[in-house]
Every structure is written in structure tokens, then in C-alpha cells.
Amino acid sequence: MDAFFQxxxxxxxxxxxxxxxxxxxxxxxxxxxxxxxxxxxxGLVLAVLRQLPGKAFAPVRWLxxxxxxxxxxxxLLLVIFLIYGGLGALASEGVIPEAIGIPRWFGLPSPxxxxxxxxxxxxxxxxxxxxxxxxxxxxxxxxxxxRSLGMSHGQSMRFIIVPQAVxxxxxxxxxxxxxxxxDTSLVSVIGLVETVQAGRxxxxxTFNASALTLGAVLFLLVTIPLARFVDWMINRQNLKVQxxxx
Amino acid sequence: xxxxxxxxxxxxxxxxxxDVLTGIDLEIEKGEVxxxxxxxxxxxxxxxxxxxxxxxPSGGTIRVAGTQVFGDGKPQxxxxxxxxxxxxxxxxxxxxxxxxxxNVSLAQVKVLGRSRxxxxxxxxxxxxxxxxxxxxxxxxxxxSGGQQQRVAIARALAMDPEVMLFDEVTSxxxxxxxxxxxxxxxxxxxxxxxxxxVTHEMGFAREVSDRTIFMDGGVIVEQGPPAEVLDAxxxxxxxxxxxxxxxx
Ligand SMILES: Nc1ncnc2c1ncn2[C@@H]1O[C@H](COP(=O)(O)OP(=O)(O)O)[C@@H](O)[C@H]1O
Ligand SMILES: [Mg+2]
Numbered sequence: 307m308d309a310f311f312q313x314x315x316x317x318x319x320x321x322x323x324x325x326x327x328x329x330x331x332x333x334x335x336x337x338x339x340x341x342x343x344x345x346x347x348x349g350l351v352l353a354v355l356r357q358l359p360g361k362a363f364a365p366v367r368w369l370x371x372x373x374x375x376x377x378x379x380x381x382l383l384l385v386i387f388l389i390y391g392g393l394g395a396l397a398s399e400g401v402i403p404e405a406i407g408i409p410r411w412f413g414l415p416s417p418x419x420x421x422x423x424x425x426x427x428x429x430x431x432x433x434x435x436x437x438x439x440x441x442x443x444x445x446x447x448x449x450x451x452x453r454s455l456g457m458s459h460g461q462s463m464r465f466i467i468v469p470q471a472v473x474x475x476x477x478x479x480x481x482x483x484x485x486x487x488x489d490t491s492l493v494s495v496i497g498l499v500e501t502v503q504a505g506r507x508x509x510x511x512t513f514n515a516s517a518l519t520l521g522a523v524l525f526l527l528v529t530i531p532l533a534r535f536v537d538w539m540i541n542r543q544n545l546k547v548q549x550x551x552x
Numbered sequence: 553x554x555x556x557x558x559x560x561x562x563x564x565x566x567x568x569x570x571d572v573l574t575g576i577d578l579e580i581e582k583g584e585v586x587x588x589x590x591x592x593x594x595x596x597x598x599x600x601x602x603x604x605x606x607x608x609p610s611g612g613t614i615r616v617a618g619t620q621v622f623g624d625g626k627p628q629x630x631x632x633x634x635x636x637x638x639x640x641x642x643x644x645x646x647x648x649x650x651x652x653x654x655n656v657s658l659a660q661v662k663v664l665g666r667s668r669x670x671x672x673x674x675x676x677x678x679x680x681x682x683x684x685x686x687x688x689x690x691x692x693x694x695x696s697g698g699q700q701q702r703v704a705i706a707r708a709l710a711m712d713p714e715v716m717l718f719d720e721v722t723s724x725x726x727x728x729x730x731x732x733x734x735x736x737x738x739x740x741x742x743x744x745x746x747x748x749x750v751t752h753e754m755g756f757a758r759e760v761s762d763r764t765i766f767m768d769g770g771v772i773v774e775q776g777p778p779a780e781v782l783d784a785x786x787x788x789x790x791x792x793x794x795x796x797x798x799x800x
Binding site for chain 1: 604606631634635637638639641643645646647648649658659662663664704707708711
């Protein structure tokens with residue numbers, strides 16, 4: 307029992323490496339927030355492209371569906387390597403400018419940006435599906451009312467459908483965000499010392515897992531309140547539905 | 553006599569194999585109030601929805617206010633049509649994320665290009681006209697069905713339409729709320745609005761309509777002044793329908 311405690315809860319090790327792990331967690335936070343916001347936006351763009359009406363837009367719809375299915379069908383880890391390897395190679399071949407191929411925007415290192423791009427590409431696809439469910443859950447009478455008032459498809463999406471859809475899907479989007487936050491740890495494979503990598507670094511020096519425990523605790527400090535919040539929102543929505551409120 | 557505001561020629565509509573409208577000819581004069589009655593599934597809603605092209609007809613022609621809006625198998629001048637024709641639905645279809653005033657103002661601003669202030673003034677005036685001055689800032693979920701339907705009428709009127717279409721607008725209401733909505737419609741009819749109203753309210757049809765149309769099986773079976781169609785129908789199908797309605 308003591309050995310167990312020593313391995314996971316050695317407070318001396320936690321104290322000595324607190325700053326190092328916290329620094330890693332700061333990367334986790336930045337990756338999550340930036341990747342989360344960009345995924346939310348990219349997902350919405352994809353969902354709207356997927357709903358474009360008429361024959362003329364059929365190729366756009368088809369490409370969007372192919373993109374969404376494709377990105378949801380391959381591991382994020384693979385996407386990270388593809389972006390990292392691909393952009394870097396293209397830049398060194400001179401196909402794309404180095405500022406894009408090896409990004410160091412805002413003074414942040416390129417692994418951070420590769421990770422952000424990969425997360426956005428993948429989670430944008432997941433979130434597009436969530437938005438789609440929300441858009442499809444808005445009764446068709448809403449579109450008809452908007453159209454009968456002379457609004458275009460775009461206006462009806464922008465002012466009527468999307469605002470209602472987004473409200474409906476905030477809980478599942480937050481669930482995706484929780485998953486996204488945990489998946490930021492994958493960016494460690496291209497050299498970003500985020501929470502998990504920081505914990506592993508300490509582990510390989512000390513053969514003690516306490517810094518990893520600390521990492522887990524830091525994650526839980528964010529994810530558990532978020533999960534509770536999602537539950538609270540879902541309950542509130544269910545209550546509204548029971549009261550017959552649209 | 554001036555040109556009819558709505559001219560429908562040989563209008564057809566099928567959903568796949570199902571022929572719902574099989575050739576409707578109909579002319580409506582400016583200021584005329586027309587009630588459409590008929591059994592469920594006879595194509596009344598489909599007719600209204602074809603008139604403002606929420607459904608695309610399978611054939612025929614539609615002219616509204618002198619402009620062809622459907623012909624040669626395709627819609628034309630859709631924007632103008634939607635401005636000329638207002639529609640009120642059975643299920644109200646208010647925008648739940650907007651207040652009553654915002655519901656009425658939104659399309660004025662986005663479609664007609666009115667300023668926010670101008671639109672809101674007009675919205676409040678119209679909400680007053682349908683008896684809802686005090687509910688202007690409420691959201692739909694705080695309004696009764698009857699109040700919601702009156703907001704929906706104000707919302708359609710805000711676009712200054714030439715014609716108003718009503719599709720069973722009192723059918724989803726609790727009985728005690730029906731009268732308030734009918735009163736608004738009656739007032740609108742008296743003000744000279746051209747109206748086509750699909751309804752089960754025979755009393756309303758009798759008192760308010762200039763012409764009553766009986767539809768069955770995707771065609772107009774008979775039409776004329778309500779006193780004739782409702783009290784002395786010439787066709788057996790009309791008699792049978794009225795017998796069923798009045799018995800219930
Ligand atoms: N979008 C649709 N797709 C397939 N069938 C439809 C559609 N809308 C209406 N119908 C069918 O058309 C017929 C007429 O419907 P409708 O015009 O709503 O009748 P009414 O309003 O007179 O009750 C019905 O049989 C209905 O099932
Ligand atoms: Mg109907």
C-alpha cells in the first residue's frame with residue numbers, strides 16, 4: 307500500500323515538478339481553447355456548406371460530406387503527423403512559403419500550430435455533425451415561415467435556423483470540447499511538452515508517476531466541472547421540453 | 553374591371569406518384585375574401601403553398617399582381633412573389649428565439665431594407681392592431697396559442713402584402729382562443745385585404761367570405777357565394793362533406 311502511494315502520490319516529486327507540469331498544462335489550455343474555438347467555427351462552416359440548397363451546390367455538398375466522413379474516419383494522431391510532416395516538407399521544397407510551412411505565428415513554436423491545425427481539421431468534422439443534427443432538429447415550419455417572409459436561404463439560415471440550432475447543440479458541443487481537450491495530449495508526439503509529456507519527462511527521470519497524477523488532477527479540474535455543466539444544461543433543456551417550450 | 557390579383561391556370565402538383573392537385577383554375581380579385589373548405593387531404597394546403605411557391609408546382613401557371621411567378625415548369629420572380637404574398641400557418645411558426653416585436657421586425661429590416669427604428673415602429677403599430685400592445689417584448693413561449701397566431705398575422709402584414717394566405721390558422725388553438733384570431737381576420741377582411749383562407753370555421757366562411765370554394769380530391773368541386781355553397785350546395789360531395797362537418 308505504501309509503495310502504491312509512493313508511486314502515485316509522492317508529494318516531494320509533485321512539489322519539485324509542479325512548475326514544469328503546470329507549464330505543460332498551460333500548453334494544453336492554449337491548444338484546447340484555440341483549437342476549440344477554431345473547431346467550433348470550422349464545424350459551423352462545414353455544416354452550412356453541407357446544407358446549401360439546389361443542384362448547383364451539389365458538388366460542394368458532396369465534397370463537404372466526403373471531408374467530414376474522411377476526417378472522422380482517421381485517427382487524430384495520423385492527422386497530426388500528416389500536417390507536421392506534410393507542411394514541413396512542402397516548405398523545405400519551396401512549394402509553400404516557410405511562414406506557412408513552418409509556422410511560428412505570435413512567437414509560438416511550430417508544433418503548437420501543427421497541433422492546432424490538426425485538431426481543428428478533425429474536430430471541425432466532428433462538430434459539423436453535431437451542428438447538422440441541430441439544424442435538422444429545427445422544425446421545417448421555421449424555414450417555411452422565413453421563406454414566406456421573403457428571406458433568402460442564407461438569411462433564413464443565418465437569422466432563424468442557425469441561432470436555434472446552436473442553442474440546441476451547446477451540450478454535445480461541450481462534450482466534444484472535453485474530448486478535444488484530452489486529445490491535445492497527442493500533440494506531444496511532435497515535440498510539444500504539454501501536460502502528459504511533462505509528466506512523462508518527470509517519470510523518466512524519477513521512475514515515479516506522481517507528476518502524471520498531477521497532470522490527471524489538472525485535467526479533472528477542468529473536465530469534471532464542464533461535464534457537470536453539460537448535465538445541468540441538458541436537464542434544463544429537458545425540463546423546458548416537458549413544459550412544452552420550443 | 554381590373555386584372556385579377558391572382559390568376560391560376562391548370563395548376564398541377566404531384567408528390568411522386570401521388571397526384572394532389574389535378575388541374576386548378578382560379579382567379580381572385582383584389583380585395584376579395586375567399587374561404588376554401590374541404591375534407592382533409594383534399595389538397596387545400598398544397599394549393600396555398602403552391603401559390604407562394606413553398607411547394608413547386610408540377611405544371612400550370614400562376615400570376616400574382618400581374619407578374620408571372622410560375623410557368624414553363626419553373627418559378628419566376630420569386631422575390632417579388634414572396635413580398636406580395638403573406639402567409640399564416642396552422643402551427644404559427646413564430647421564431648422562438650425572438651421577441652414578438654423582433655419576430656415582426658426581422659424581415660422588414662432584412663428583406664425590405666427598413667431601418668430598425670422604422671421597422672419596430674411599424675411592428676408595434678401592428679401588434680397594437682392585433683390587440684397585443686402589452687406583449688410586444690414577450691417571447692413566443694410566454695404567449696398563448698391565440699396570441700402567438702396574432703403575432704404571426706402581424707408579422708405577415710408587416711411586409712405590406714397584396715394578398716394574405718391563411719392555412720387553418722385556428723385549428724391548433726384551444727376553442728376559447730379561436731374567436732380572438734377570427735376577429736383579427738374579420739377586421740382585416742373589412743379593411744379590404746385580399747385573403748385566401750383555408751378553414752373549418754363554417755361560421756367565419758359564411759359571414760366573412762365573398763366566395764367559398766369547396767375542394768375535394770385535388771380539384772375545385774364548386775364555388776360561389778357562401779350562402780349558395782354552404783346552404784344550397786349543388787354537388788353531392790359538397791352536401792356529404794357539409795353534412796359531416798355540421799353533424800360534428
Ligand atoms: N410534402 C409532401 N410529400 C408527400 N405528400 C404530401 C406532401 N404534402 C402533402 N402531401 C399529400 O398531399 C395530399 C394533400 O395534402 P394537403 O394539401 O395537406 O391536404 P389538406 O390541406 O386539404 O388537408 C395528402 O394526401 C398529403 O398526404
Ligand atoms: Mg391542410
